[in-house]
Amino acid sequence: MANLYIPENDDAKNGTDEQTNVVVVMVPLPAQGHLNQLLHLSRLISSYNIPVHYVCTATHVRQAKVRVHGWDPLSTSNVHFHELPLPSFPTPPPNANAPTKLPTQLFPAFTATLHLREPICELITKLSSASRRVIAIHDSLMCYAVQDVPSIPNAESYCFQSVSAFTMYSYIWEAMGQSVMANGEQVNSLLSTPGSGFPEELTEFFRLQQESRKCKWGNLYNTSRLIDGEYLNLLAGGKFYETTNHWAIGPFNPLEITEEQKSKKSHKCLEWLDKQALKSVIFVSFGSSTSLSDKEVEEITIGLERSGQNFIWVLRDADSGDVFVGEYRRAKLPEGYEERVEGRGIVVRDWAPQLEVLGHQSTGGFMSHCGWNSCIESISMGVPIAAWPMHSDQPRNAILVTKILKIGLMVGDLAHPNESFKAEVVENAVRRLMDSSEGHEMRKRAEE
Numbered sequence: 001m002a003n004l005y006i007p008e009n010d011d012a013k014n015g016t017d018e019q020t021n022v023v024v025v026m027v028p029l030p031a032q033g034h035l036n037q038l039l040h041l042s043r044l045i046s047s048y049n050i051p052v053h054y055v056c057t058a059t060h061v062r063q064a065k066v067r068v069h070g071w072d073p074l075s076t077s078n079v080h081f082h083e084l085p086l087p088s089f090p091t092p093p094p095n096a097n098a099p100t101k102l103p104t105q106l107f108p109a110f111t112a113t114l115h116l117r118e119p120i121c122e123l124i125t126k127l128s129s130a131s132r133r134v135i136a137i138h139d140s141l142m143c144y145a146v147q148d149v150p151s152i153p154n155a156e157s158y159c160f161q162s163v164s165a166f167t168m169y170s171y172i173w174e175a176m177g178q179s180v181m182a183n184g185e186q187v188n189s190l191l192s193t194p195g196s197g198f199p200e201e202l203t204e205f206f207r208l209q210q211e212s213r214k215c216k217w218g219n220l221y222n223t224s225r226l227i228d229g230e231y232l233n234l235l236a237g238g239k240f241y242e243t244t245n246h247w248a249i250g251p252f253n254p255l256e257i258t259e260e261q262k263s264k265k266s267h268k269c270l271e272w273l274d275k276q277a278l279k280s281v282i283f284v285s286f287g288s289s290t291s292l293s294d295k296e297v298e299e300i301t302i303g304l305e306r307s308g309q310n311f312i313w314v315l316r317d318a319d320s321g322d323v324f325v326g327e328y329r330r331a332k333l334p335e336g337y338e339e340r341v342e343g344r345g346i347v348v349r350d351w352a353p354q355l356e357v358l359g360h361q362s363t364g365g366f367m368s369h370c371g372w373n374s375c376i377e378s379i380s381m382g383v384p385i386a387a388w389p390m391h392s393d394q395p396r397n398a399i400l401v402t403k404i405l406k407i408g409l410m411v412g413d414l415a416h417p418n419e420s421f422k423a424e425v426v427e428n429a430v431r432r433l434m435d436s437s438e439g440h441e442m443r444k445r446a447e448e
Contacts, residue, residue, distance in 0.1 A: 023131045024052045025124055027116075027138035027146055030060040030109050032067065032288035032319060033373035034139050034162050037222050039064045040252035041137070041160070043071055046078035053127065055120060057112075058083035059322045069355040070254035084119045086112050091325055094318035096291035101390035102199070103289035109321035110205055113145055121148040128152050137220065141205070144212040159215035163372045165228035165235060165248070166404065167396040172240050182403040190399060190414045198392070218245030222252050222376055227405065251380040257359040267353050269312050270360065272346055276310055279364030279443065282386070282434050283357050285314040286369040290390045296421045297331045303426025304345060305337070309434045311345040314352045358383050364443060365433045367411065370397040382447040384408050384439065386429045388420060407446040409433060 024045050028038040035056070042052040054061065061083050065073045073079060089112040092105045124146075128134045134155040138146045139162060149157040161168055170180045170191055179186045198206070219241065225232060225248050236246045273281060284304070286292070292300070297315065304311050317329045330349060338347055354374070357363055358381040366378045367386040375397050378385050385408035387398035401408040411429040412420030419425070433439040 021131070022050055022133045022135060023127050024050055024135045024137060025120075025127065026052055026054045027120060027136060027142045028054075028056055028060075028064070029139040029141045029162070030056055030113060030321075031103075031106055032063070033371045034141075035060055035064040036068060036373055037162060037252055038137070038139065038160060039068055039073065040070075040254075041220075041222070041249075042079050043073075043076060044249075044252060046076055049078065051078050051080065053080045053082055053123070055082045055084060055116075055123065057086050057116075059324060060109075063323050067351060069353045070257055082123060084116055086115055089321060091321040093320055093326060093329070094291040096293045096296075096317065096329070096331070101290050102202075102392065103318055104199070105318070105320050106289065107201055107205070110141070110202075112321075113142060114208075116142075116145040117148065120145050124149060124155055125152060128154050140213075141209050143209040143215070147212040147214055150214045150216075156217045157215055158217050158220055159213065160220045160222075162222070163393045164223055164375070164397055164400050165221055165231040165246070166400040167372070167393045169231040169234050170396050170399075172235075172238070182399050183406075185403060187399055187403065191396060214242070216242040218243050218247060221246065221248045222250035222372065223248045224250055227379065228400075251376050253355055253377055253380060255380050257356050267348075267356075269346060269348050269352055270356060272312070273357065273360045273362045276362040278361055280434075281310040281312060281362050282365040282367055282430055283312050283314075283354075283363050283383075284367040285352065285354060285374070286388070286390060287371045287374060288319045289371070290369055291318040291329075292331060294332055298334060299421050299423045300426050301334055301337055302423035304430065305341055306423065306427045307430035307434075309344075309430050311341075311430070312348060312352070312357065313345065314348045314354075316349055316351070355381075365430075365439070367430070367433075370394040370401065372397055375401060379405070379407065379446065382443075384433060384442040384446040386411050386433045388412070388429075389414070389417070405445070407442050409438070409442065 026038050026042050028035045042054050046052045061081050089108040094105045124134055124136060136146050136149045136155060136157045137160055140159050146157055149155045173180045174188060174191055180188050180191060228248060232246050232248055236244045315331055320326060355377055358366060358378055363383055365386060366383045367388060368374045370387050370389045371394060385401050387401050387408050388411040389395040389398040395414055398410060402410050409432055412425045
């Protein structure tokens with residue numbers, strides 16, 4: 001892992017200075033992939049004996065703690081959780097039959113974060129009075145809420161980019177009308193695919209964040225120079241931000257899951273994995289922001305069954321703005337399906353310990369939506385990816401995985417994602433990744 005940047009506080013690492021010398025305030029966007037990455041970063045920073053204050057709404061603090069894998073947040077005394085109040089906001093259910101896979105049900109929760117500006121400023125001001133320095137690390141989509149930090153004399157603000165450096169580079173180059181290159185190939189035609197655009201409501205939210213951005217101190221990435229070095233250099237060399245400081249300090253997640261770090265109560269899919277052959281199982285999960293229609297589920301079931309490969313499939317609806325409210329839809333499986341694949345595949349309907357599954361010796365592949373959180377976990381565990389991007393930055397992450405790192409293959413045609421939802425496409429992708437010389441080479445590169 002790259003060295004963690006600790007601003008002028010070498011004594012804190014050795015535990016010889018006062019804990020109030022430097023404190024860190026972590027401000028995530030209330031969406032699972034964002035909450036999780038910054039909670040893992042909190043663990044890393046707190047290991048240097050630096051207090052970390054993790055700040056979000058009560059619901060999303062609880063969500064982050066309940067779902068984290070590889071360590072127990074309650075056992076780390078240096079991570080302090082602050083549950084900030086918010087006015088109520090609508091929590092519509094996800095729509096599996098929507099024309100795009102964008103998680104529009106999360107937009108009200110995003111907009112509600114605009115009310116966090118005052119309480120976050122109050123918290124940082126209070127901490128600054130008892131600390132030599134306060135470091136605010138905030139999601140790039142939480143700039144509005146932390147815009148007052150520069151006015152506090154002993155406070156600094158660092159922007160966390162929740163996506164790969166390649167993805168940031170591709171957005172900027174595309175906006176400037178320049179060619180986006182991936183391993184010598186121009187990929188502009190693959191960037192603005194169906195589902196990769198944003199509706200006006202979200203575009204306005206992005207604009208507000210950009211206008212409020214005051215991050216002259218630097219940008220942080222959950223990546224490493226081995227993965228993203230070329231694109232970090234391109235970002236640092238241009239004048240796109242208030243700063244040319246770009247730090248790759250990932251992966252944030254634990255790189256090895258020891259017996260002590262495993263979930264206290266073993267999940268049924270881990271017990272099933274224990275009985276499978278080495279590298280024989282493909283893990284199928286499309287993240288917390290994608291819902292599949294009944295027809296899409298049917299095609300995937302057929303494709304997985306026909307592939308003849310062992311699999312774990314996490315089949316659950318996308319998150320709503322509050323994951324603890326309401327009931328999740330249970331997508332319907334073909335009659336007798338689970339009985340037919342018994343012994344070779346299992347379907348998981350609840351939250352699965354993804355990091356532990358990817359780190360298991362029996363897992364040999366990952367069919368993923370290519371959210372950056374999932375990508376970096378898979379890369380750090382040495383597992384190749386069958387890339388099936390659904391929306392937003394995911395097609396760009398998929399290009400990094402398949403065309404640049406060459407540790408994965410694309411499921412179907414990126415330019416026509418709707419055509420990927422066919423049984424034969426799923427079957428072919430699974431077989432290529434798990435049972436071919438091509439897949440073997442990708443697995444070897446991922447492990448290296």
